[in-house]
Amino acid sequence: MLPEPIKKFIEIFSTLPSIGTRQATRLAFKLISSGRAKIDETAKAVDDLRYLKTCANCFFVHQNRDNLCDICRDSNRRQNIIAIVEKETDLISLERTKKFKGRYLVLGELSKTGVLESIQKLRLNHLKDWIKKQGGQAEEIIIAINPTTFGDLNASMIAKELSSFAKKITRLGRGIPTGGEIEFADEETLGQALERRI
Amino acid sequence: MLPEPIKKFIEIFSTLPSIGTRQATRLAFKLISSGRAKIDETAKAVDDLRYLKTCANCFFVHQNRDNLCDICRDSNRRQNIIAIVEKETDLISLERTKKFKGRYLVLGELSKTGVLESIQKLRLNHLKDWIKKQGGQAEEIIIAINPTTFGDLNASMIAKELSSFAKKITRLGRGIPTGGEIEFADEETLGQALERRI
Incomplete structure (x- = not known):
């Protein structure tokens, strides 16, 4: 019809x-x-x-003549503090906070198998090579991957692989979301909030 | 960015x-x-x-060489039983039931002002003219407009306007949806279900 x-x-x-x-x-x-x-x-x-083109450095999208995105070209940003994100939309969310002045590595969505895909391995190796060229150690690598069971697994795998490439390897803080209620927080979240109390 | x-x-x-x-x-x-x-x-x-083209008869979309959609061309359908719908997607929902063997008039989405727009008046007049040419009275006109307060208002306005153009003017049945629960039905629905018990 x-x-x-x-x-x-x-x-x-x-x-x-x-x-x-x-x-x-x-x-x-x-x-x-x-x-x-x-x-x-x-x-x-x-x-x-x-x-649209893909940044040769962080793999975010851009439209510039050279191969770098606006973030990687920005000399006001600290290029040796790197946040590793899965998706471009995660990067956008982090940018919206206006609190991060480093740069990114877009890894691509992680598969549920717990194994990195070859493109993701390439991107991590690309980062390692870049860090080597810069002197061998980045200031900090923030692994900004979702705090799910599955994301945690991947994050620790990545952290291990990059351990010698940064002075500090961190993940995003965990706890009760701003505006959230203790009564409705699940045990896991509440447990994390207790452990990481400030 | x-x-x-x-x-x-x-x-x-x-x-x-x-x-x-x-x-x-x-x-x-x-x-x-x-x-x-x-x-x-x-x-x-x-x-x-x-x-896509618009059917000259019912205003649904089509791609045929002449100006009629598949439904209006179908000689197995009773052209003098007409369901008036607001949207094409309403027509599609009715077709999915496979229980209607008449044809349609697509009116376009009704504005919240309670007044018909000029295009809707044109379409209703088009229907009237068609009925006149066919002998003056359709077998039945089903006003298949949402049973909201606002839809009811429009429906009774349209019913009034078409009253002399059909032997029967009807609306869709009202009551508890199949699979619905009496406990959770709102008063209005339950009242209608009682009044229209079968």
Whole structure:
């Protein structure tokens, strides 16, 4: 009953994160009813993503002529304090705090197998090589990976691998989120909050 | 900090229904990391929506050479039983039941002002003209508008306007949804379920 372009749209959009068939359908009709100009603009917005490059240093996206992203080019940032994140969106969240003045290494989403993928190994080796060239030890490496059971496992694996490459290897603090309630915190979180009391 | 194409993508996608800034950001990075072929395919899926036409009879989308959608062309469907819906997605939901063998009139989303927009008046007049040409009275008009306070208001307004154009004007049944629990039904729903007991 649905015309081919709508079926195709739904098929493609429902493979994207947290978009189901229903939302994809609603999106299609919303776009159609918004008219040709809106369709053009939206298609172009998708298409223009092709022009993005990956930073040769930290693997975040950029559009600069040389191979470095804005963060890695910024001489006001301390290049030898490195936060290792899984995803670009994690980097964005950390940037929003305006409290981190180092740079990043984007590792890519960790698989649930507990083994690093070859691209992730390459990126870690790339960091090691960079640190070697800079004198052998970074000031600090912050492993900013989600504090899940699975994330913890990966974090300690990475920490071990990088142990000789930084004066300090840290992870993000743990405890009750600001605005959270003790009554509703799970045991694990509350335990961590107690151990790391300030 | 974000390159222009990503900012633009987020700006455009976050205006779409139930996509916020966060989800738009996640979508952008997902597409970028899926590579150029996926970006192409997605941009094309959006762009191809431009080829859709609107049925001259019921205003649903189609891609046929003449001006009628598949439903309006279908000689197995009773053209003089008409369900009036707000949105294309409502039509799709009704089609999924496989229980309706008439045809539709897509009215477009009703504004919250309680007044029909000019395009909606045009569509209703179009239906009236069609019914006149067919002999003056449709078998049945089902006003399939959401049973909200506001939808009810619009429905009775439309019912009044069409009263002389159909032998029967109906609305969808009301009561407890299948699988629903009496304990958790709101008073209004339960009242309706009682009044319309079967």
